[in-house]
Amino acid sequence: MDGSKSETLALVPPAALGRLMPMFLWVSVTGHVREAGPTLLKLCEGRPLLGCGFLDVFEITRPRPVASVTELEMLAGRRLHLRLRDAPDTAFRGLAVPLATGQGVIVNLSLGIGLAAAVSQHELTDADFAATDLAVELLYLQEAKSAVMEELHGMNLRLAHARTAAEEKARTDPLTGLANRRELDAALARAAAGAGNGGAPFALVHIDLDFFKAVNDSLGHAAGDEVLMRVSQILREETRKSDVVARVGGDEFVLILRSTTDPDGVQALSRRAIDRMEEPIQFEDQFCRISASVGVTVSSLYAAPDPDQMLLDADLALYASKRRGRACCTVFTPGMEVPEDRRAPG
Known part of the structure; x- marks a missing residue:
């Protein structure tokens, strides 16, 4: 990445960057969080994020732990597994992209397989995701699946009750209700x-x-x-x-x-x-x-x-x-x- 492109990226207003990547982090060369997307700020509500050490707030577990921004840059392009160090220790998936020399790293996060739990725990809505993010569609699919499974469960219960009633009827005298x-x-x-x-x-x-x-x-x-x-x-x-x-x-x-x-x-x-x-x-x-x-x-x-x-x-x-x-x-x-x-x- 040449210097002009990096400088342009760094000068993109955080609000605009947040619309594209609601869960981004701009980590400085010193390892501190300079900017963060609105959804990530919502997830970290109640704890400091801007100005804090990135590795003080997040722990990278895969592909390996890191202890500095330099080590983070070495994982550029690889899928990262992260989690918040403090409760609730929400899990994330991420990707790191180094900026020009002296500007640090952009880390874009997603909720991965913990999407449903995070949406429920943090009361997220579709407005908290990028318009192009498939997470919302996946969430709708999961909700549809849950609704179908709930209906199937109810149907199974009704069938079980009907079967029990039929078995009871087969064992009962219809006039007196006694055993037959x-x-x-x-x-x-x-x-x-x-x-x-x-x-x-x-x-x-x-x-x-x-x-x-x-x-x-x-x-x-x-x-x-x-x-x-x-x-x-x-x-x-x-x-x-x-x-x-x-x-x-x-x-x-x-x-x-x-x-x-x-x-x-x-x-x-x-x-x-x-x-x-x-x-x-x-x-x-x-x-x-x-x-x-x-x-x-x-x-x-x-x-x-x-x-x-x-x-x-x-x-x-x-x-x-x-x-x-x-x-x-x-x-x-x-x-x-x-x-x-x-x-x-x-």
Whole structure:
């Protein structure tokens, strides 16, 4: 660079140079900052910059540390990695261009990959960048990407919620909101496997409503639905969260009880539920009257509880309750005989 060109560059008004390079530094031969671009001054707001030693404010980390303007000039044309020595230690990329002898060095900086963080931290706007600087476009692209990623995240959450709702619906009886047969089978398999491996015991309770068919025949299915919902409410209130309450047929319910597993306790729970179910249930201006028969078996009766066998045994105990006159609870005992007729009319 000849002297006339260097002198012309040095005489360019700082404001004009700042519009072209908002993050430039003019470093004198003594190593002091003579001028700085407006964006750089904004980034260093609150700390002295003009008149300060360049290397007191900035640390050059790559391609190697420097200790003087002479060493800085030796890195002319090479990409520099710099950072502010004091917090916030904002990182920069830079390029140094020596001026004529005695005029020092021009260092032009950019924010590099730390653009987004610096924009947020220092509240920069597009006015803080040169009109030809691609940083603003890159920032817009990043913001667009963030918006897209946020929308995708929201969509994934909605899909996950929809999937959870669909799975819940597949496991739930649509009328009563209780577990359905599919969910019961899965829960019973888990309970049986756990008890067979030395885990917590459980009781299996099979409930069939008495006189439910008469309600449907005389008052219609809407009345029957009202009865089923009332029965579901009673069973929820008589059990605990650790128990499973399922509707497995039109008027059949199955409970997996962990909170009460001894036969006497299960019979007491069943008696309370039966007594509540026998209370008249109002439907419009009519009263529905039902009862319930209950069969029970407990996992402790089996060396290795088998879900199918337990369901069969609870069903046999239920049938025994029907044969005894309904509205009662029977606990299965080993050796209970299978009757010739499978079920008395409901």
